[in-house]
Amino acid sequence: MSGFLHAEALAADRRFSDAMLELFRVTSIPETKQDDPMVHHVAYDLLVATNAKARKDDAVYKASVLMEDLASRINNEIVPPEVVKLLDGDAAVDQVQARAKLLSEMYPYSVRAQLLRVHIDLEQVRAVDQAVRRKGLLRRILALTSHTAGNFETSLLVALFHAKVLFALNQFDKSESECRRALRIEEPTDPNFDDIPPAISVPGADYESRVSSVKKQLRVLLKRIIVVAAVCWSSIKSTQDGERVDMVISVRVDTLQEHYAGIDQAAAKTISDALRFLKNQGSWSFLMCPNSRCHGKKFVDAKSLWQHTCSKHWDDLWEKLQSVIGQYINGYALKDDHSLNGITLCQDSGQHDIFQLPGVQPMFESLLLSPSIGIRAEPLAEMRQRKCREGAEILEDIKEKLKMLPDDALSTEESCFAIQDLCLKFLQTSALDHREAILPLARSFQWIQMKESISLSAKNLGRIIGHANIDTIFE
Known part of the structure; x- marks a missing residue:
């Protein structure tokens, strides 16, 4: 378990990304191949006076705690300045997109890094007039948001982005399902940890009010889905022959x-x-x-x-x-x-x-x-x-x-x-x-x-x- 000590040293040197990679490696080692921590840390038996298995379990637990702490620090201390720099800078579009993609790949455990890439790509959709290109861009963004939603199931903001992209692509049923899934989350992540731009896009002075704010947006989107569906259905009913309409009625x-x-x-x-x-x-x-x-x-x-x-x-x-x-x-x-x-x-x-x-x-x-x-x-x-x-x-x-x-x-x-x-x-x-x-x-x-x-x-x-x-x- 020398990797845990190595990760601690990397984190102390603020090489957080390298430290996380090392921790991922350490925690993925099968138990049968783990070294006794006492082999690499002579004082470990004094700190944890028990058998080798317990020492291994303790080291894995500490690695997991350190991993969670580093992920939180990266998401809330390292990524936000990068986000502000990219959103407020005057770099070329392709450079901004490349940097956002790099951040998302460097920090796959950071919700904010994933949403930054989605946010920047969506900004480009606004500038596109051709229907085919707009559709293609949205489908690529949907693939990103769907992947992120699967990895961060307790994030209300990820679910909201995911549902909105689905709505933009007229996938009303899936958009509605994602809204309802998000509203059923019992203990969602604090939206302050995920928002883009950081600390200003989700109103609320405390956790409850911020969660309430995002859930309100989800309910508004649900109503919009219903209204748009009603309008579209009315249009279909008035312009098509009766076959498809009767099929549903x-x-x-x-x-x-x-x-x-x-x-x-x-x-x-x-x-x-x-x-x-x-x-x-x-x-x-x-x-x-x-x-x-x-x-x-x-x-x-x-x-x-x-x-x-x-x-x-x-x-x-x-x-x-x-x-x-x-x-x-x-x-x-x-x-x-x-x-x-x-x-x-x-x-x-x-x-x-x-x-x-x-x-x-x-x-x-x-x-x-x-x-x-x-x-x-x-x-x-x-x-x-x-x-x-x-x-x-x-x-x-x-x-x-x-x-x-x-x-x-x-x-x-x-x-x-x-x-x-x-x-x-x-x-x-x-x-x-x-x-x-x-x-x-x-x-x-x-x-x-x-x-x-x-x-x-x-x-x-x-x-x-x-x-x-x-x-x-x-x-």
Whole structure:
């Protein structure tokens, strides 16, 4: 482990880059080939009075700590002056780009050095008018940012640059995904460590405010993606024949199932269960028993559910309940949720089952209201568990009120009304409409298809990748 001592000496001589290279070499040596530190440091056994393995582990740990310290010093002390010099200097463009590339290669562990190269290359895109050249430059920059994003997964600024370049290239789906990934980072790197230009490009007096500032930019970009997609979609719909538009508005059931089968088996099962129930019962909706032993058993009307619940789970109170509710509950009918009426099941010309979906305007409005959440579908299993839990709680309330009723229940009219209201609430809570689960799943797939359709339709890419797209990156 003499390399560790060599690295310490290089760092003391401020030869940080050489020291880091030596540390990389040291920490990559397999344990079986590591020397006992005591061989090269006679006092090591006095400092770490234990066996050879422990001494090796201690040396590797110290090398890792030194590496982190040097990486931080390089990123925050060595690179910033170089960044300022390149950004504010008057050197030729090719010289600035060459120097930025050299810094990124010398300091691959410095986020700031990587973003400097991206930043300078992006500046050149602004000066290019030819569509083909602009597209080519952006693709090269995208390769850089994608590589950097993969190496520095906790950097919000890297993710923001990456998402913006994707947006500029009209890759809306990938840009949106990168924004959402960044917003999910639990402990992001302080943006002050990565910003270009250093110490001035990210506002905020403390860590929390700086993180909040960058996350706000990510949410703004998400909204911009949604708005641009809505405008592009409107343009496509008004200029193309209806084939591609209908392909997205109407979703084939087998295509939807295939999509989710590869990423979410529960969602795929939800679709098949809904389709089977609809074809067998002629309805999207059902009532379910909240008792855990029944595993969400389904009923098509209120009378069947009440008879099952009272006879199977609390038959001793059945007669008393009947005297209170009479025919009040038996006539209850499942109410249609008009917000879901836009979903219908039909068949296309090839006799394939398709879900016909409502217009896309409500989808865009929903996305804009919660850009950082997107289209979120509550899994059917979770929906059923939630409703069963709530239904069971209501039934317990009904039981308690029934137990307190005198034999002459009709003499306590107010209590009877309260029980009737609870029974009605129980039925409403126990009702589940398959469309509640289907619509978000179909919408999510529709949104992905829509973004892909927009990208495919952007034939004149030079016109679409205009100054506004590039300026988005520098805002």
